Structure formats: C-alpha cells, structure tokens
Amino acid sequence: MNDSSTASAGARPTLAAVAKLAGVSNSTASLAFSGTGPVSDATRERVLAAAKQLGYAGPDPRARSLRRGRSGIVGVVMEERVRDAFRDPIKIALLDGITEEIAAVDAGLLILTDAGEAAQRIEDAPMDAVVLIGCSPRLDESVAALRQRGIPLVAIEGDPADDVLTIGQDNREASRIAAQHLRDLGHRDVAVVTLSLTRDRARGPLTPDAIASASSTTALDRLAGAHDVFPGAGGWVTRGSFVEEGRIAGTALLSDPARRPTAIIAQSDLLAAGVIRAAEELGLEVPADLSVVGFDGVRVDGLWPYDLTTLVQPAVDKGRAAGRAVVDMLEGAAAQPSSFTSVFHQGNTTAAPATPPKGA
Template structure:
C-alpha cells in the first residue's frame, strides 16, 4: 500500500511506501512487513520502532487487498438471503442462523457478505461477480437452484442450509417432514379432522393464494414441499394456502383467506413458520375467533415473536446450530478437508394455541 502526500515546498505528490518506513526505522523491508503482520520473529523493540516510523510518515500499513492476493483468498464468505435484508433481520430464525454461522467461520477470520435474492447478474455485486471464498445458501429461497448453478460455473465452494443441491455439496438439514408430521399427529390426537396448512412460498414467482397443482409442480423450495408432505402424511386431503413470504403480514393475509368463511373454516391451522402462525392468530382475533377455542394454530421454528400474547405450539428447530454447522463445513472445505452434511432434529413444544375442537 502507498500513501500519497503533498510536499509543502513544491505541492508535488510523494508516495510513502513500506520501504520508506523500513528506511526510517533502520530495518529491512521484510522485517518491516513482519512487524506489521505480527507473524514473524520480530522483537517488541523493533516492532515499536517500525510502527513509530510509520506514524511519523503517515503510513497506515500494507494494503489488505494485496495480502488477499498473496493468499489467494478474499477473506469473504457470502450468504444468500431469500428476501431483502430488512425483512431478513425481522426474522429471528435468520438472525440466529447468522449468529451460528459467524461462530462457525471464526477460525477463518473472514467477514460475511449478504446477498439478497434478486437474481440479477448485472448487479454491481452478485453471485456471478462477487469476490467470495465460499457461499452459504439458504434453501428456503425460491431461486435456490439458479444460485447453485451460478456458483458451480465459478467453481465457488458452497454449503446449503435446507436445500437439496446434490453433486456432493454439503447440506445442513432438519427433519422438516418428520417434524411437521409430529405436529399434525398432535392435532389429530386432540380430535381435529378439518385442518388447513399455510405454507412458505413454493416457486420464484412467490404466488399467493390456494395451492394449485400448477404451483406445486413448479416448486423449487424443498422446505415448503417437505413440510407439506409431513402434514399430508396425517391429513392426506388437507387444503393449503400459500403465503408469499415468511412474515406476520403474509400470515395475516393467509389467515383472513382461510378463516373468513364460517362454512369452510377449519378447526386447526398448521403454519410452516412461527411468523406465519402469528399472522394467522392475528387474523383469527380480527374475526372475533378464539385461539385455541375456535381454531388451533401450530407453527414451526421455536422463536419468540414480538407482540404475540400466546405460548405458541410449534416445532422447535436448532437455528443457531444449523448456522454453526454450515460455518464449520466452510472452514473444512477451505482447508482442503472433506465436509459432510449435518442432519438436525426438531422437537414439539405444546403451548396454549392448540386444544380439542369445540363439540
């Protein structure tokens, strides 16, 4: 790295280099470099002399970009989010997963670069151009397979959280189908026979409304598909209402659609996320319905939803552990070691939002 400064006598620009610092400190350029990096056999006195010389000359240190080129690494791990950053940071599951991921990649000393699910290769920073060492994909994204293809073209190592990329790519999974089946069995044990599920998006268009065969056939979101299958294992003919995102607002919209008509109103709703479940509960309250008296509601995630005045019945997933496992897999891959996927199990938490249906 060079620092430009203006000589007061002439107004000309001079460049302060590491060699200038070494000359001022009376050491070799290699010794000065080691003093800055802290990675070599340099005495404390020599290091202090080099840093003092740098301060006198206004030299901030070697350019980290040059260091990255020498290592062949950018020091950046990409993370693909399925929505805008603001929406992602309103989702406790995403925050917990990112916390775990940060812990997992700590040995790399790397930073995280967040990508939104725009799918625009012409964007200033995209999966097609960004200088990343590896990428973690969130499989809930409807554009999951496009992202996988873009990274495979570039030869970028990747790890998938809840996706099925194939090709030996490590996958961090949870038991979406089995866990949802467990929740549905809980409802059946209470006596519910008329059940509806409110789902996550199925395809890139994020079509909202009743689930149709066409939407299901176009599905690219493994999480939504597996959770639907788990509910159908217990209720083969259950109806499904598709939300456009995992959010309270989308749950409210879906809940209104499902609960508005008393003639078709179910006695229980299986929501594919806790945020959707919170929205469904709000819709029920708008309509003057009691939860769980008039309608039972079950979610998925095990998060705390601000403003929800219920202890939600839900499937609790280990979000932090999922992120940490993905980060650890990235570390192994970048170290040249084999990285296998990890399977996690969810647990049923029975709260106060499920009860026996009214007689």
C-alpha cells in the first residue's frame, strides 16, 4: 500500500481521502455511508472497502459527543425525486460543494425529498442542520416543524420562509443578459423552454395559466429575465432538466415552419442540448436556422461540435457557501447569506437570424 492511500501516522483519515481512493466524488462517498441517494451496491462496496483500507469509520463519535449528542448528519431537501436529481450535474455539483464544507464538523449527507412518504422524514429524521435546494413556498409546514425542533436551515435559491438564510443566484439578471444577446443579434421571435414549474411536473405549452400556477422560484426568475427583453414570449414547460425533455420541447416548438421561432432560450444546458437535437432531427441548422442559449455551464455529452452559448453558474461554490453557513450555525458563529453571479459565455450556437425581422 503506498503513501497516497494511507493516512499519515497519527492523523485521522478523512471522507475526502476515502472518496479519492474509491474514485468517487465526496458527495457520493458521503451518501454511501448514509445509505441515501442512488448509489449502486457496487459503488457503496467500493467506498466501504476504501474506508476500511484507510481505517475510516464514518462520522467521528467523539465529534458528535463534543457537539452534545448531535447526529453527525446534514439533511439536504430537494423537491424532485432523488434519482432525477442525480441526473442533473448542477445538483451533483451543489452536493459536492456542501460535502466539502461540512467535513469540518465531520458530518455526512442525508438526501430527502418532500414528495410522498418521504415528506414525513423531513420532520422527524435525525439531523443537525438542513439545506433546502430550490424549494418552493409549499414547504412552509416542514420548515415550521424543523424550526420548532431548533434545526438550523439554509436555502440554496428557492423561496423559503423569510427567516431562512439563503444562498442566492442572479437568475433573472443572467437570463436577461442572454435574452438581450439574442435581441442584439436581431432576433424578435423567441421562445423559452422552462424547467418544471409545478409540483406535478406537468409538461406543455407555456401559457399565462401555467405561469400563474407555478411554484418554482428558479424557473420563474429565469422566465422573468427573458420577459424583461421579450415581453409575453411563449414557449414550452418541461418536466425537468433532461436532454429528452429538451428534445420534446424543441419538437413541439419547431415542427410547424409557420410558427417556428428563430431563437430558443433554454433554462438549462441539458434542455438546450435536447432542443439542438430536435432541430437536427427536423433538418434545421444551428445557428443558421435557429439560435439556442442554455443556462448552467456544464459539460453535456454528445454536444460536440457545438460550443453552447450559455450562462455559467458557480454551482460548487454555491454548495460550499451553503455548507459553510451550516458549519457556522452548528459552531455558534454568525452565518451570512450570499448571492452568486453567472458569467455569460458566447459559443457557436447563436447568430443573427437568417431573415431579419421587418423594422429591425
């Protein structure tokens, strides 16, 4: 066994060292210990084998004792199904950032969803703190129950109760910048492909009624940014940030040449990749026939030769900020809210429309 796979003499091995030896991310290693999340049996066994090799036994019972009987667990609540969340690279990046920081208090992750029976676990699961990821106001009852238990809360985006510390993101302004980019190129007929708007994840045309019934703060903020530049722009509502959902949306928006937009603003890079796939299937060229903008700045397999025009968000940094806030709260320090800014990246998926609009 070489020095890279063993703890130094006298030093307690860390979760990060286990993750490195097992060849997985920190968040995956943490989930392997907590037993939550879509971690395969083979991966869990590999993590546990690495932990055994390094002499790592999970959260330190001595640390829990020093924290007056705390569980050593930080709950992370998401609105979507756990398996869906783990298909989204942004969610994974957020979890990795959280995991990096909570290692300071030797805590592991417990993934929870507010859907179905799991909603009860939010209120009674043994947790030292909770991070809400993109959760809407309908979690008010669960938040109140957690508050009653005295559990510290941190939200990443979403629209939690007023007294919940929030890690924000400039979703509206970033989307406005993307929309203005298209307008500056000469586009006037622009459609929006949104993330899921409602709890039932209904798919279909983006209508005033769909917007009025929406509860997803992130999707609504990004839509507001697009509407700041293209008021009343229509589009399509998806069931989530998946390439296939983007393809379905693109097919719906592009199939009728008489009603086809010249540009599409997608609320995630995965959705944008699906839109591009739909355009190709319909014989359209990107960006000659259709400009496409995404959001996130993640690597999408199979997108080459496209360099997606997108807004790059610092997802890992957002997770770290939430994790630091949790640590501060658990150690009795003053935690601070923060807000992050996306960076516009102009790739090769946007260009002037083939036929400039009249009066442009």
